[in-house]
Amino acid sequence: MILKSSILRHFYTTIITILIFTAFSGCNPTRYLNKNQSIISKVKIEGVDKDLTEDVTSFLPKANSKLLGLNIPLGMYNTFNVKNGHYKEKPKKIGQAPQIFDSLKANLSALKVSKFLFNKGFFNNIVTFTVDSVKKQTIAIKYVVNQGLPYTVKDYSISIADSNIYRLYLKNYKQPLDSGERYDIDKLEKEQQAIYTLMRNNGYREFQKNYVKFTADTNQQTHQLDLKLTIKNPPDKDKHLLYSINDVFISISPDNRSRIKSNDTSKIKDHVFFIDKENKYKAKRFSNILFLNYGNYYRNNDYLLTYNRLGDLGLFKFINFTFTKNQSDSSKLDVGIDLIPSKQRSLSLEGEATLSGSNIGFNAGTTYTSKNIFGGGEALELKLKGGFETQPKQTPSGIEQPHIRSRNLQSSASIIFPRILSPFQFNVGRYGLPRTRLTLGYSDINQIDRAVTNINTLLSYDWRETVAKSHILTPVNVGLVNGRIDSAAAIGLSLAALSRYQNSFTLGSQYTYTYNDYKLRFGGTFNYLRISFDLAGNTLYILSKLSNSKKDSSGQYNIFGRPYNQYLRPEIEIRRYQQVSNKQLVFRFATGIGYAYANGKSMPYDKLYGVGGANSNRGWGSRFIGPGGFPINEVSAVQNITELQIGELKIEANTEYRFNISNNFFTYKLNGATFIDASNVWNIKDIGLLDAQFKFNKFYKEFAIATGAGLRLDMGFLIIRTDLGLKLHDPQFFKENRWVISKWGNSDFKEKYPNYKFLNFNFGIGYPF
Numbered sequence: 001m002i003l004k005s006s007i008l009r010h011f012y013t014t015i016i017t018i019l020i021f022t023a024f025s026g027c028n029p030t031r032y033l034n035k036n037q038s039i040i041s042k043v044k045i046e047g048v049d050k051d052l053t054e055d056v057t058s059f060l061p062k063a064n065s066k067l068l069g070l071n072i073p074l075g076m077y078n079t080f081n082v083k084n085g086h087y088k089e090k091p092k093k094i095g096q097a098p099q100i101f102d103s104l105k106a107n108l109s110a111l112k113v114s115k116f117l118f119n120k121g122f123f124n125n126i127v128t129f130t131v132d133s134v135k136k137q138t139i140a141i142k143y144v145v146n147q148g149l150p151y152t153v154k155d156y157s158i159s160i161a162d163s164n165i166y167r168l169y170l171k172n173y174k175q176p177l178d179s180g181e182r183y184d185i186d187k188l189e190k191e192q193q194a195i196y197t198l199m200r201n202n203g204y205r206e207f208q209k210n211y212v213k214f215t216a217d218t219n220q221q222t223h224q225l226d227l228k229l230t231i232k233n234p235p236d237k238d239k240h241l242l243y244s245i246n247d248v249f250i251s252i253s254p255d256n257r258s259r260i261k262s263n264d265t266s267k268i269k270d271h272v273f274f275i276d277k278e279n280k281y282k283a284k285r286f287s288n289i290l291f292l293n294y295g296n297y298y299r300n301n302d303y304l305l306t307y308n309r310l311g312d313l314g315l316f317k318f319i320n321f322t323f324t325k326n327q328s329d330s331s332k333l334d335v336g337i338d339l340i341p342s343k344q345r346s347l348s349l350e351g352e353a354t355l356s357g358s359n360i361g362f363n364a365g366t367t368y369t370s371k372n373i374f375g376g377g378e379a380l381e382l383k384l385k386g387g388f389e390t391q392p393k394q395t396p397s398g399i400e401q402p403h404i405r406s407r408n409l410q411s412s413a414s415i416i417f418p419r420i421l422s423p424f425q426f427n428v429g430r431y432g433l434p435r436t437r438l439t440l441g442y443s444d445i446n447q448i449d450r451a452v453t454n455i456n457t458l459l460s461y462d463w464r465e466t467v468a469k470s471h472i473l474t475p476v477n478v479g480l481v482n483g484r485i486d487s488a489a490a491i492g493l494s495l496a497a498l499s500r501y502q503n504s505f506t507l508g509s510q511y512t513y514t515y516n517d518y519k520l521r522f523g524g525t526f527n528y529l530r531i532s533f534d535l536a537g538n539t540l541y542i543l544s545k546l547s548n549s550k551k552d553s554s555g556q557y558n559i560f561g562r563p564y565n566q567y568l569r570p571e572i573e574i575r576r577y578q579q580v581s582n583k584q585l586v587f588r589f590a591t592g593i594g595y596a597y598a599n600g601k602s603m604p605y606d607k608l609y610g611v612g613g614a615n616s617n618r619g620w621g622s623r624f625i626g627p628g629g630f631p632i633n634e635v636s637a638v639q640n641i642t643e644l645q646i647g648e649l650k651i652e653a654n655t656e657y658r659f660n661i662s663n664n665f666f667t668y669k670l671n672g673a674t675f676i677d678a679s680n681v682w683n684i685k686d687i688g689l690l691d692a693q694f695k696f697n698k699f700y701k702e703f704a705i706a707t708g709a710g711l712r713l714d715m716g717f718l719i720i721r722t723d724l725g726l727k728l729h730d731p732q733f734f735k736e737n738r739w740v741i742s743k744w745g746n747s748d749f750k751e752k753y754p755n756y757k758f759l760n761f762n763f764g765i766g767y768p769f
Contacts (some may be wrong), residue, residue, distance in 0.1 A: 030098075030136065030138060031078075032078060032082055032085065032087055032098075033098065033100070033137055037100050037101075037137065038101045038133075038137045038138060038139045039064055039074075039099055039100060039101070039137065039138055039139075040061055040062070040063045040064065040099045040100075040101050040139060040140070040141060041064065041134050041138050041139065041140055042063050042134070042140040042141070043060050043063045043140070043141045043142075043143075044140070044141070044142045044143070045060060045142075045143040045144075045145065046142070046143070046144050047145035047147060048117075048145050049147070052116075052117070055116065056113050056116060056117075056145075058581070059109050059112040059113050059116060060109050060143065061099065061101070061102075061105060061106055061109055062099050064096060064098065064099045072095075073095045073096035074095060074096050074097075076094055076096070076661075077091070077094060077095035077096055077097050077098070078095075079094075079095070080092050080095070081094070081097075092665075093662045093664035093665070094661065094662040094670075095661070101131070101139050101141075103131075106129060106131070106141060107129075109129075109143075110127045110128070110129055110143065111127075113143065113145065114126075114127045117145070117147060119185040119186070120150075120182070120185070121152070121182040121183035121184060122147045122148055122149075122150050123148070124148035124149070125145065125147050125148050126145070126146040126148070127143060127144075127145050127146075128143070128144050129141055129143045129144070130142050149223045150183070150223065151182070151183045151216075151218060151223050151225050152180050152181060152182055152183065152223065152224055152225070153177045153178065153179055153182075153183060153225060153226075153227050154179060154219075154222075154225060154226055155179070155226045155227070156175050156177065156179070156226075156227050156228075156229070157226070157227070157228045157229070158229050159228060159229065159230045159231075160229075160230075161231070161232065161233045161239075162231070162233055162239045164239065164240070164242075165204075165240055166231075168198065168202055169198070169231070172198055176188055176190070176191035177227060183216065183227075188214045191212075191229075192212045192214070195212050195231070196208075196209045196212065197300070199240070200298075200299075200300040201299045201300050201301050202299070203242040203243055203297030203298050203299075204240050204241070204242065204243075204298075205298045205333070206240070206241060206243075207240060208234075211233075212229070212230075212231055213229075213230045213232070214227060214228065214229055215228045215230065216228075241331065242297065242331060243298045243331055243332070243333050244295060244297050244298065244333070245292050245293060245294055245295065245296050245298060245332070245333055245335060246326050246332035246333055246334050246335075247272075247273065247326075247334045248272045248273070248290065248292055248294070248334075248335045248337065249273045249275070249334070249335070249336050250268075250272070250274045250275065250283075250286055250337045251275045251336070251337065251338050251339065252275065252276045252278060252280075252339045252340075252341065253277040253338070253339075253340065254277065254278060254341060264276070264277075266283045268283050268284060268286060269287055270294060271294035272290065274286065278341065280341075280372060280375060281372065281375055282374075282376045284376075285375070285376035285377055285418075289306065289309035289418075290306055291303075291309075292335050298323075305430055306321075306337075307319060308431075308432065308433075309432075309433050310337070312432055312433035313377045313418055313433065314342070314371060315341060315342060315344075315377055316339045316340060316341055316342055317340055317341070317342035317343075318338070318339065318340035319337070319338075319339055320337070320338045320339075321335065321337055322335070322338070323335055323336075344370060344371045344372055345368070345369065345370050346368075346369045346371075347366060347368050347369075348366065348367045348369075349364070349365070349366050349765070350364070350365045350766075351363060351364040351365065351763075351764070351765050352613065352615065352762070352763060352765065353762070353764075360389070360390045360621075361388075361389045361390070361613060361621045361622045362387050362389075363386070363387030363408075363622075364386065364387065365383065365385030365386070365410075366384055367382070367383050368382045368383075369381050369382075373415075376417075376418070377417075377418040378415060378416065378417050378418065379416045380413070380416075381412075381414040381415075381416060382411075382412070382413050382414075383411060383412045383413075383414075384410075385410045385411070386407070386408060386409040386410070387407070387408055388404060388405075388406065388407045388408070389404075389406045389622065389623070390403050390405055391403065392755040394755055402448050404448070405447065405448070406445065406446065406447040406448070407445075407446045407447075408443070408444065408446070409442075409443065409444045409446075410441070410442070410443045410444075411441065411443075412442070413439070413440050413441075414437050414438065414439040414440075415438045416435055416436070417435065417436040417437075418433050418434075418435055419434060419435070420434045420435075420436055420461055420463070421436040422436070422461070428464075428471075429463060429464060429465040429466065431465065431466050431467055432463065432464030432467075432470070434461065434462070434463035434464075435462050435463070436459070436460075436461055437458075437459070437460045437461075437462070438458075438459055439456075439457065439458050439460070440456075441454075441457070441458075442454070442455050442456075443606065445605070445606070449486040449488065449489040450483070450484060450485040450486065450489060451483065451484050452481065452482070452500075452606065453482045453483075454480070454481050454604075454606050455479070455480045456477065456478060456479035456480070456506075457477075457478050458474050458476060458477040459474065459475060459477075460472060460473065460474040460475075460510075461473045461474075461475075467518060468515055468516050468518065468519075469513070469514075469515055470513075470514045470517060471511070471512070471513055471514075472511070472512040473509075473511050474509060474510040474511070475509050476507075476509065477506070477508050477509065477510060477536075478507055479505070479506035479508075479604075480505060480506075481503065481506065481565075481604055481606070483500070483501035483504075483605060484501060485498065485501040497644070497687035497688060499601040499602040500602050500603070500605045500608070501605065502562075502563070503562045504562055504563055504565050505560055505562050505563070505564040505565070506536050506537070506564065506565045506604060507536060507537065507539065507564065508535055508536025508537065508565075509534075509535050509536075510532065510534045511532065511533050512531070512532040513529075513530070513531045513532070514529070515528065515529040515530075516528045516529065517530075519577075523577070523579060523584065524577065525577060525578050525579045526577050527574070527576055527577075528573075528574070528575035528577065529572075529574055529575075530572070530573040531570075531571070531572050531573075532570070533568075533569070533570050533571075534567075534568070534571075534594075534607070535567075535568055536564075536565050536567055536600075537564055537565050537566025537567065537598070537599055540557070540559060540564050540566075541557065541566055541598055541599050544557040544599070554601070556599050556601065557599050563599065565596070565599075565600050565603075565604050566596065566597060566599040566600035567594055567595060567596040567597065567600045567603055567607065568594075568595050568597070569592065569593070569594040569595070569603070569607055570593065571590070571591070572590070572591060573588070573589070573590040574588070574589045574590075575587065575589075575769060576588075582659070583657070583658065583659045584657075584658040584659075585655070585656075586654075586655070586656045586657075586658065586769065587654070587655055588652070588653065588654040588656075588769050589652070590650070590652045591649075591651045592609060592649070592650055593650075593684070594607050594608065594609070594648045594649075594684075595648065596685075602685065603648050605646075608646040608647060608648060608681075609646060609647055609648070609649070609650035609681045610622065610625075610626075610645065610647075610650075610681060611623070611625050611626065611650055611652060611679040611680065611681055611704075612624045612625045612679070612704075613762070614762040614763065614764035614768065615764060615768045615769065616652060616677070616679060616768075617652070617677040617678070617679040617704055617706055617725075618677055618708055618710075618723045618725035618760060618762045618768075619677060619704065619705075619706020619708065619727040619728070619760050620704060620706070620725070620760055621760065623645050623646060624645060625645060625679060625680055625681065625704045625731075625732070626645050626646075626647055626680045626681040626682065626704070626731075626732075627644065627645060627646065627680075627682055627683050627689065627692040628647070628680065628682045628683070628689075628691050628693060628694065628695075628731070629690075629691035629692075629698070629701070629702040629731045629732075630689045630691050630692045631690065631691070631732055631734050632645070632732045633730070633732045633733050633737075633753060634732075634733055634734055634737075644687070645681070646681060647682045647683050647692070648681075648682070648683050648684045649681065649682045649683070649684060649694050650681045650682075651679065651680060651699075651703075652678070652679040653677070653679065654675065654676070654677050654678075654768070654769065655676050656673050656674070656675040656769075657674050658671060658672070658673045658712075659671065660672075665713070668713055668714060668716075669713075670711065670712070670714070671711070671712040671714060672709065672712070673711075673712065673723070674707075674708070674710075675707065675708055675709070675710070675723070676705070676706070676707045677705070677706050677707075678703040678704065678705045678706075679703065680699075680702050680704055680731060682694035682699065701731070701735075701738075703729065703731065704727075704729065704730060704731055704732075705727075705728045705729040706726060706727050706760070707726050707728055708723055708725040708726050709723070709724060710722055710723030710724060710762070712767070719765065719767065720763075720765065721762075721763070721764045721765065721766065721767065721768070722761070722762065722764075723761075723762040723764075723768075724759060724760070724761055725759065725760040725761075726741070726758060726759055726760075727740050727741065727758050727759075727760070728741045729741070737749075740756075740758065741758075744758050
């Protein structure tokens with residue numbers, strides 16, 4: 001069933017009507033208040049150092065936020081939470097509730113600010129506030145701070161009763177506050193945590209934070225203080241106790257029965273025992289994920305690494321560690337690891353869709369996983385994904401074209417081993433579980449007058465060097481590509497463009513480095529980096545040269561009766577996530593280039609770039625942008641020329657502002673976002689299209705730019721996302737028409753380009769980035 005433009009118009013009209021009504025509801029925000037109540041319209045603070053302002057602001061009362069100068073969030077709240085002129089007893093968490101002034105809370109905020117400044121070394125600070133009436137039942141609060149002179153550190157001394165603790169501390173000693181530096185309790189607490197971690201990673205398992213204490217002796221005349229660090233001994237003991245690892249017992253049981261050393265106990269290695277009540281797991285496979293080894297001092301990091309490795313297996317829903325003092329030697333710890341298996345089979349879904357008038361793009365996929373297929377944590381992973389894209393029956397210039405633009409299908413089968421399978425040894429670090437992946441894949445891109453299929457197999461390794469740094473190495477990637485293009489579609493295209501659809505063979509290697517990918521699950525403020533390299537054909541080219549192989553009529557070496565690809569394809573993606581309260585600002589930049597050389601006449605079709613869609617530029621559908629400044633909307637006289645909207649170089653930039661709308665939207669969390677996207681693809685080599693090549697003196701004028709807004713329904717296990725993109729700048733016109741936003745509502749433009757759509761609706765699963 002094809003969605004008509006009229007449906008979209010009704011949808012947009014409904015959304016706009018709701019927004020107008022919401023804005024109107026916010027125009028008189030105090031109408032539902034009691035007579036003795038007032039809302040806070042503004043909160044201001046003066047007299048605080050710039051580097052402390054953001055922290056201080058978090059302690060202040062919150063004013064009702066505004067959007068475009070209107071109380072729209074409050075208007076949303078009023079729209080859904082008022083009945084018979086009064087607020088409901090059980091309001092829905094939609095929008096923002098009225099921020100009602102409370103003198104006690106305002107005074108408590110002043111006390112919190114004062115305490116914060118005290119902890120930052122301003123011991124004599126004074127905080128006051130005034131309340132001013134702005135209009136009827138609306139007030140503004142102004143806080144005035146007199147920080148006073150800060151206290152700075154003069155001398156730093158250490159007092160540690162246990163001589164072993166003293167020596168260990170001195171080996172790792174770093175003074176938390178230098179002489180002359182302002183007193184800061186946060187830095188002292190950080191040092192306290194560092195000492196605690198140091199001791200727990202050196203055998204002192206019972207060491208507590210409260211053993212570490214800082215005291216300050218102040219001089220009010222000089223505003224200086226003497227700082228002293230004291231590490232106490234445990235109560236009623238003259239020293240801290242050191243602990244080492246003794247026996248380790250691993251017990252796998254579906255009913256979590258008590259660990260017992262019985263006839264079904266096997267020995268993995270000295271002092272490591274294994275009990276499998278289900279008889280489904282190989283004991284020896286657990287030896288490389290244990291970091292709690294006999295005779296070693298207890299290290300909290302070893303415990304965490306072992307716990308994380310067991311979690312990374314994905315086999316257990318319950319993991320519990322117990323540390324028990326050995327009866328014959330209380331300085332030794334017997335370790336019990338109790339495991340309860342999780343479901344061994346799982347099925348996940350993914351999907352995305354774009355909608356712009358009669359342009360529809362849809363992709364859906366599923367992944368089936370069967371765990372522990374060989375008893376050592378191995379997994380079988382089956383993937384299936386497919387989709388289609390439609391386009392108007394006429395181009396913007398009135399040329400007839402088929403409605404179905406393309407169909408695609410991808411499938412793969414992988415066996416994943418939770419260890420490195422390699423004849424060569426290389427250090428993969430202690431963080432995370434290293435994996436070996438064997439994959440057989442198939443893809444089919446079937447377009448109106450051309451098609452490309454690819455059968456590939458690969459061997460890859462992935463491991464985590466540290467918590468933040470991860471690597472994926474694919475030393476072997478073999479691909480067999482079959483392509484075709486109809487003779488009518490080939491008219492006017494260059495040899496470089498036509499060679500994209502030739503039958504070919506690929507033998508290459510890939511490498512990907514990722515930084516901070518684990519933080520994507522937790523949010524906050526951080527940077528993200530992904531760098532990848534894809535190389536192919538070099539080994540075959542050297543062998544062809546050494547063996548004096550003959551070239552075919554096109555000047556290429558062949559293998560298995562077909563030319564092999566040779567190319568370099570580096571990529572980089574940089575993101576910045578900036579958290580501000582419960583809001584987040586995300587910046588993203590991504591670029592990649594594919595360059596074919598020597599035996600490669602062009603990049604393989606599946607290695608070319610396309611932009612647009614739910615996870616890219618949301619003003620356009622997938623692969624509906626570019627290449628470069630080719631004016632497809634005005635001069636396309638070749639049927640299906642849109643199939644060439646791919647390129648050897650891509651540049652993408654995105655900015656997205658994310659915010660919370662409601663924490664209880666039909667029991668789920670509803671978030672919103674506004675965004676601006678800019679992107680395009682270009683060709684390095686001339687393929688016979690006007691302005692499709694990358695040129696340094698004009699590429700910056702050829703970005704497709706869109707803005708828009710969207711909703712994210714966070715269901716915990718699934719995030720459903722919708723985005724509405726609005727085209728601002730479209731490089732697929734002649735220069736005088738590229739700023740299309742200025743043409744919105746222009747009747748002459750509409751008459752000339754009746755099929756052009758300014759809005760593009762996107763549907764996706766998860767965040768775009």
